[in-house]
Amino acid sequence: MSGHTITQEAADTAAPTSVTQSHAARELGLKRGEFELAVMLGRIRTVGDPAGGRRRVPHREIERVRAGKGFPEAWLERIRAVGTTEGAALMDISTARFTRLARTGFVTPVKFYLNRYRAVVWLYLAEELGQFARSESNAGLLTGRASGTLRAQLDAGVDLRARNWRGRYAGALLRQSDDSWERAAAVASLLDPVQIAEIIRDPYERAYLRRLVPAPFGQGAPESPAGRILQKITTADDPDEIRWLRANLTIGISRARGERPAPRPATHPVPDTGPASPPRTAAPEARPRPLRAPDHSPPPTALPHEESKERASEPRGLLKWMRRRGA
Structure with missing residues (x-):
């Protein structure tokens, strides 16, 4: 027993x-x-x-x-997510009015997908839509004529659905982890690679962040039509949004470096082969040959002059951008 x-x-x-x-x-x-x-x-x-x-x-x-x-x-x-038609029915408004509210940021998408025609289908949390409709402060948005400010935004082509979704997505990723490198990767996942390279010069740090980035949405290869649409939605394009992400990445990567360095390729020492044998005497007519590194010597991971060229060709980053803004 x-x-x-x-x-x-x-x-x-x-x-x-x-x-x-x-x-x-x-x-x-x-x-x-x-x-x-x-x-x-x-x-x-x-x-x-x-x-x-x-x-x-x-x-x-x-x-x-x-x-x-x-x-x-x-x-x-x-956690039920609904599309435009069902969302409008829940709020007892037309689909046109619902779309206007979504484009101007009054309701925020919780997820999206591409249909078979590669059109973006935005989904909203049913629980949030019900709360929005029941709030007395929103009654004027659900009935009557749209305000002049709202009409001006719509006439200018304002569409905040993608930006608001990115903000929500970034917040969700940051809540999931207390690890500084994972949090920096969450912010970096919404920036263009050029923006990331301006802030993070070390290629090993950039590679480590790519490893920690959340799993991709997986609706097509990066260079496919669907992949390009997804890239556009998931990459910040608004100047204010980019500034916020860049500032947070700068702070986040600094904290991550303080906790631990990014992993780098391991270097293996050359094994000791014992005492060197006495050199053989060359024949008088033989010409000395140049010395060569042993075959088992590991190649260097990066040449100093190559790294200098790479760093010299990259932009100065956030400080240079801030000086331009202050000029």
Whole structure:
């Protein structure tokens, strides 16, 4: 009896304390999109993978979600995302008015996808739309003629859906982790590579951030038509938004460096082959040959003059931009 107990305790101790996100989704009976949205909204908490892989879900978190009131029906209703038509019906307004509210930033998308015609379909949290419609302060936006300011914005082609989604997405990524490098990667994921290179000159640091960037949305290769659309949506293009991201990346990378350096290629020392054998005397007519490095010597990772050229060709970064703004 005691032997069985000891064996069982040892098995429990050896069991992993967390599982992959796909495994957690299956245990909770959630579809992939439902699970990802729940993580983004903070309804399911994740932890970093010690091995450096994708974030994982603790067993205790799965148990907490299962034990929640009304799981799964009421819980799923809180993460239900709807499109324009269903969202307008929930708010009892026309789809045209709903689109105007979304374009001018009164309602913020929670996710998006590309349909078979490569058109962007924005989705909104049903719970938030219901709260917006029930608020008395929003009554004037749901009925009557649009204000002059609103009409001027729409006439100018204002569309804040992508920008507002990026802000929401960045906030969700920053909430998920306390690791400074992961947080810097979350900010960098919304900037153009040129912007990142201006701030982070070290190629190993940039490579490390790329490894930590959240999984891509995966709707087409980067150079495909769908990939270019996704790149446009997920990359900041508004000047104020870019300034905010650049400032946060500058602060974030400084904190990350203070915690630990970015990993670099390991250098292997040349093995000691023992005492050198006495040199052989060359024949009088033989000409001396130039010395060569042993074949097992590791090649240098970067030549100093090449690194100097790379740094000299790059822009001065955020300080130079700030001086131009202050001129």
